[in-house]
Amino acid sequence: MNIGKRIRLNRLFAHPSGRLCSLAIDHLVAYGRGLPPGLRHIQATLAAVIPETPDAVTMHKGLATSVWEPYAGRVPMILQSTLMRIDDSAREYAATPEDAVRLGADAFAVAAFVNGATESAFLRAIADFVRQAAHYDLPVICHIYPRAFNEGEPEISYDPDDVAWAVRCALEMGADVIKVPFCGDVKAQAQIVADCPVPLVSAGGATTKTLQDALESLEGVVASGMRGATIGRNIWGHADPALAMRAFNAVIHDGLSGAQALAQASRA
Numbered sequence: 723m724n725i726g727k728r729i730r731l732n733r734l735f736a737h738p739s740g741r742l743c744s745l746a747i748d749h750l751v752a753y754g755r756g757l758p759p760g761l762r763h764i765q766a767t768l769a770a771v772i773p774e775t776p777d778a779v780t781m782h783k784g785l786a787t788s789v790w791e792p793y794a795g796r797v798p799m800i801l802q803s804t805l806m807r808i809d810d811s812a813r814e815y816a817a818t819p820e821d822a823v824r825l826g827a828d829a830f831a832v833a834a835f836v837n838g839a840t841e842s843a844f845l846r847a848i849a850d851f852v853r854q855a856a857h858y859d860l861p862v863i864c865h866i867y868p869r870a871f872n873e874g875e876p877e878i879s880y881d882p883d884d885v886a887w888a889v890r891c892a893l894e895m896g897a898d899v900i901k902v903p904f905c906g907d908v909k910a911q912a913q914i915v916a917d918c919p920v921p922l923v924s925a926g927g928a929t930t931k932t933l934q935d936a937l938e939s940l941e942g943v944v945a946s947g948m949r950g951a952t953i954g955r956n957i958w959g960h961a962d963p964a965l966a967m968r969a970f971n972a973v974i975h976d977g978l979s980g981a982q983a984l985a986q987a988s989r990a
Contacts, residue, residue, distance in 0.1 A: 724859045725859075726858070726860075727859040727860065727898065730828045730829060730859070731898065731899070733798045733828050734777060734778050734798055734800075734829060734861075734899075735921070735949065735950075737777055737975055738975075739977075740949065741944070741949050741950035741974050741975060742777045742778065742921075742923055742950035742951070742952070742974075743777050743950050743951060743971050743974040744777050744779065744780065744950070744951075745776040745778070745779045745780070745952070745953060745957055745958070746779075746926065746953065746954035747761065747764060747779060747780065747785065747954065747958060748780045748782055748802035748831070748954075749761060749954060749955075750782060750805065751805045751806070751807060752806075752807060758955070758958070758959055760957075760958030760959050761958060764785065767958045768789060768793065770962075770964045771957060771958070771963050771964060771967045772793050772796070772797060773964070775797075775967075777797075777798065778797065778798040778800050779793075779797055779800070780799075780800040780801075780802050780831055781799065781800075782802050782817070783816065783817045783825060786799060786801060786827070787825070794826065795826075798829075799825070799826065800829045800830070800831050800863060801817055801822040801825060801827040801831065802817070803815050803818065803830065803831060803832050803833075803851065804832055804834070804847075804865075806833055806834075806835070808835060808867075808869060808877070808878070809875075810835075810838075810840050813840065813843070813844075815832075815847065817830075818851075818854060819851060819854045819857070819860050819862075820854070820858070822855075822858075823860060827860075829861040829862070829899070830851065830855050830860050830861070830862050830863070831862075831864075831865060832847060832848050832851045832864055832865070833864075833866070834864065834865070834866045834891075834892070835866075835867050835868075835869050836866060836868050836888045836891050837868050837870065837871075837879070837884065837887075838869050841891075845891055845894075845895055848862075848892065848895040848896070848897065849895045849896060852897065853896075861898040861899060862898050863897065863900075863901060864892040864899070864900050864901065865901045865925070866888045866891065866892045866897075866901070867902070867925070868881070868885060868888040868903075878903060879903075880903055880904075880905050880906055881905065882905045882907060882910035882914065885902055885903060885905045885911070885914060886914045886917070889902050889914055889918050890917075890918075897920065898920060898921075899920060899921045899922075899949075900918065900920060900921070900922050900923070901922075901924070901925055902922060902924070902925065903924070903925050903927065904924040904925070904939065904946070904948070904951075906939075906942065908942045908945045908946045911942070911943075911946035911947075912947050914946075915946055915947040915948055921949040922948050923948060923951055923952055924951040924952070925951070925952065926951055926952060926955065926956055926957075928955070929955045929956060930956060933960055933965075933966055933969065933984060934980050935980075936956040936966075936980075937969055937970065937973050937979075937980030937981075937983050937984060938980035939980075940970065940974060940980070941973060941980055943974075944973065944977060950974050951970070951974060953966075953970055956970075965987050965988065966987075968986075968987035968990055969984050969986075969987035972986050
């Protein structure tokens with residue numbers, strides 16, 4: 723690995739724990755009209771969360787150019803390229819590795835779905851971006867999700883074999899870091915981690931009924947050996963996003979249980 727890529731990856735995984743606890747605000751077309759308040763009022767969300775030291779923030783280029791200046795250089799930024807929906811009604815790319823370098827990003831993110839008719843097209847896009855990013859020694863983080871089809875309707879699959887397949891697809895395309903759903907089984911996820919030579923981080927998952935539920939799901943992520951998580955809706959969707967960020971940091975970096983992390987964050 724060349725030194726430029728190593729420097730950028732070291733910024734992302736700079737915490738003494740060796741893990742990543744990052745914030746995602748790159749959802750956009752996944753919601754379409756009627757963005758949730760935490761995304762709609764993004765400046766207030768960032769003002770609340772950044773003091774709680776996320777290890778990185780993933781965003782599209784419009785937010786990078788319009789709201790990120792107050793935090794530039796204080797927190798690593800990951801530029802998201804992909805506009806997609808699970809049913810393939812959206813599958814476009816809004817940024818390139820060159821854009822990421824120009825904007826000062828520490829990594830370039832590309833998202834993909836596997837299983838289904840568009841699997842190979844998604845994988846080709848990952849490979850193309852990896853090739854472009856290599857020119858700049860820019861790490862590529864692949865956000866990859868396996869699909870299952872229930873009566874023709876796609877949904878995220880958490881089956882360990884499907885998750886393992888998604889990881890292998892991203893690995894074979896050359897991704898430097900892979901973000902994938904946690905399958906829910908610590909032993910099975912640990913085997914997936916053991917079989918992957920690049921860092922695996924967990925997707926934050928769907929909105930949970932309570933913050934403690936979301937925190938407890940991350941306990942398994944840490945126990946499996948994954949290198950952390952990128953959380954979106956369970957931080958910006960919470961009534962107190964600063965508290966949520968503190969609590970996720972406590973689970974991922976300090977190894978606290980969900981209950982312990984929530985109690986500690988609430989006292990701060």
